[in-house]
Amino acid sequence: MKVFPLLLAALAVSSLSLAAPLATPPAGEYLTEQGWGVLTLKPASASGQPFSLSTVGSNAHVCQIEGVIRQGHAQVPTEGSDERCEMDFVRQGHDIALSSTPGCRYFCGMRAGLDGLYLRPAPGCDTASVRQQRKLFKQHYDQKDYAGAVNILAPVLARCQKTLDWLGAHWLRNDLALAQLRLGDAAACRATLQPLATDAARRDEAIRDSYPPAEAEGYLGVLRAARTNLKLCR
Numbered sequence: 058m059k060v061f062p063l064l065l066a067a068l069a070v071s072s073l074s075l076a077a078p079l080a081t082p083p084a085g086e087y088l089t090e091q092g093w094g095v096l097t098l099k100p101a102s103a104s105g106q107p108f109s110l111s112t113v114g115s116n117a118h119v120c121q122i123e124g125v126i127r128q129g130h131a132q133v134p135t136e137g138s139d140e141r142c143e144m145d146f147v148r149q150g151h152d153i154a155l156s157s158t159p160g161c162r163y164f165c166g167m168r169a170g171l172d173g174l175y176l177r178p179a180p181g182c183d184t185a186s187v188r189q190q191r192k193l194f195k196q197h198y199d200q201k202d203y204a205g206a207v208n209i210l211a212p213v214l215a216r217c218q219k220t221l222d223w224l225g226a227h228w229l230r231n232d233l234a235l236a237q238l239r240l241g242d243a244a245a246c247r248a249t250l251q252p253l254a255t256d257a258a259r260r261d262e263a264i265r266d267s268y269p270p271a272e273a274e275g276y277l278g279v280l281r282a283a284r285t286n287l288k289l290c291r
Contacts, residue, residue, distance in 0.1 A: 081106060082148055086183045087175035092222030095184065096153065096175040098126075108146075110155075110171060113222075117271035118166030135163040144171070151177040168269075182217035187225075194232065203240040207233065214249075227253060227279040234286050246290035253283040 084106075087096040094112040105125035112120040124133040126146055133142040140160030147154045153175045161171055181190070190213045197206040210233045218226060234249040250257075256264065257280045264280065265273045 080148060082146070082153055083177075086178065086185075087153055088178050088183075088220040089173050089175055090219055092220050092225065094171070094173055094175060096155070101126075112165075112169055112171055114166065114169030115272070116168055116269035118168040120165035120169045120171050122161065122164040122171070133161070133164070135160055138163050149174065176220055178220045179216050181213070182220055187213060187217060187221070191229075191232075194236070198232075198236055198239075201239075203236050206236040207240055210236065224275050224279060227276075227283075231279065231282045231286055234290065238286070238290055243290050246286065250283055250287055250290065253280065254287060256280055257283045257287060 081101045082098060084098045084100045087098070088094065089112075093114070094110070097109045099107040105127040107123070107125050108131070109123045110120065114120070122133060122142075124131040124144070126144075129146050129148075131144045131146070133144070135142050138160065140158070140163065142158060142161035142163055144155060144157045144161060147156075155172055155175060157171045165171065181187075190209055194206050194210045197203075197209060210229060214221075214226070214229050214233055221229070230249050230253060234246040237243075237245040237249060256276075259280075261277055264277055267273070268276060
């Protein structure tokens with residue numbers, strides 16, 4: 058007599074599990090690893106859940122697309138193109154896996170793409186929060202409150218590393234290292250800059266040969282600052 062209710066319960070759990078990918082994800086910002094993609098979801102309504110998506114690919118090529126998600130799926134018009142842009146958004150825990158049809162390249166530069174896993178950032182690691190923490194860091198640094206500046210920026214670099222864009226993360230390293238030096242902790246300054254030390258020792262021409270032009274110029278700015286800071290930290 059107890060088997061039938063248990064079977065119904067098992068079927069109910071199975072149904073919920075199958076429906077999970079279609080569940081409406083929370084509104085907010087989702088970021089790829091290394092921050093090359095930013096997916097922003099607005100609150101859902103009866104007509105669907107509006108989204109905007111921005112990605113950066115090699116040599117500063119970008120994708121920009123907006124639409125509405127309905128039952129985990131979006132169709133975005135491509136004016137003047139014979140190919141349709143269709144996108145699937147599948148929840149994976151707190152994150153969202155995005156896949157798209159070739160027609161979605163209509164919204165992208167040649168070296169940029171959309172597909173990937175978009176992560177729910179750790180608390181305080183969304184774009185606006187990181188920007189605000191950097192602003193607070195500068196305020197403390199300019200006021201020569203170097204301990205306060207370090208206490209603001211060090212947790213951001215540690216907590217948000219996974220979803221920070223790669224150049225942004227390196228600039229944070231430079232900023233944090235300089236504040237640590239001003240605080241009198243040269244050893245911490247060197248440790249913070251260690252991930253940049255090898256490339257900082259290379260010639261500019263070698264960096265340019267290793268990266269597309271846009272990335273090379275951006276990275277060289279980081280490395281020039283790191284070279285100066287590494288000398289100071291000795």
